[in-house]
Amino acid sequence: MSGLLSVSDVHVAYGKVEAVRSVTLDVAGNEIVTIIGANGAGKTTLLNAIMGVLPLNGRVSFAGGDMARMDIEDRVAAGLSLVPEHRELFATMSVEDNLQLGAFRVARAQAARSFEHVYTLFPRLKERRKQLAGTLSGGEQQMLAMGRALMGAPKLLMLDEPSLGLAPIIVADIFRIVTELRRAGVSVLLVEQNAIGALKIADRAYVMELGEFVLSGQASVIAADPRVAASYLGFEVEGAG
Structure with a gap:
């Protein structure tokens, strides 16, 4: 897999309030990466900062190029796209x-x-x-x-809560299409509260709490983590405790 998006030590603040702290993540070519976490964890803020909607401190590179001086239109032209929550x-x-x-x-x-x-x-x-x-x-x-x-x-599609408010049958269709995009050569960075669905289709996952990543790794490993299961998946892993 070739590197596509690289985010290093990113901080995003609203005035004096730091909404995202010391975040580092990467997305490779032909990969689905998901960020899960509760409301207010900073997930949407992070996507908006990567897209250039919000200013950030830190380094973001895409397809080998530094995005620090790129406006939103230039980021779109380079192959980065965001589907906002609303x-x-x-x-x-x-x-x-x-x-x-x-x-x-x-x-x-x-x-x-x-x-x-x-x-x-x-x-x-x-x-x-x-x-x-x-x-x-x-x-x-x-x-x-x-x-x-x-x-x-786009080379990378960022999706912010695509399943929000939708019927289960439509959610299943949306997730199926995300996997088809990967097969077609489009990488996906997926922000989701539907942790069960997101972890099933993702290659890797990050868990975000209060503006920071507290866990990261292969999606299957994250899904089996007792803390994730109890907090986000609604059940306990057998034998944990």
Whole structure:
């Protein structure tokens, strides 16, 4: 696996309040990495800082390049994309027009390939391509937000709570699509409160508490850790204690 994203000793503060402290993580090519933790742990803040939405102290490199002086558009052009927790779709625009906005930095030929890829991953979006985004169901809006991010042909897709508020059958579909993205060569950094689902599909995991990583390792090992099982998975590991 080749290195793709490297975050080293990152701190993020809101005024004098430090929301993220001494965070170091990496994501390799063709890898799903998940960050699990409770509400307010700093997960969303970290993703926003990596994307350039928030200022940070520390070092972030992507595809071998230092991102310190790169604005958000440059990060997108380099192959980094974020699907925010609240999706931030244009409700009065059609599905197709929302997707087209995601391709604003790519050539027309690439945009055509991206449309084909997105409609293959999300056939429901193709069926509803002329429908206004604001009239879609919650699950369809999540698919559209992911599809829009994929239109720019990213190397790394960062997903912030993609399963939030969705029915279990839709959540299973979203997680299945994340694994398909890895097979297609897109790495994924997944922030999730649904720890059981995230750990099942991830290669590696980080556990975040109060702005810091308290555990990291292979997802299967993290899932079997008694502390993680009790705090985030809702059960105790047999024989632990």
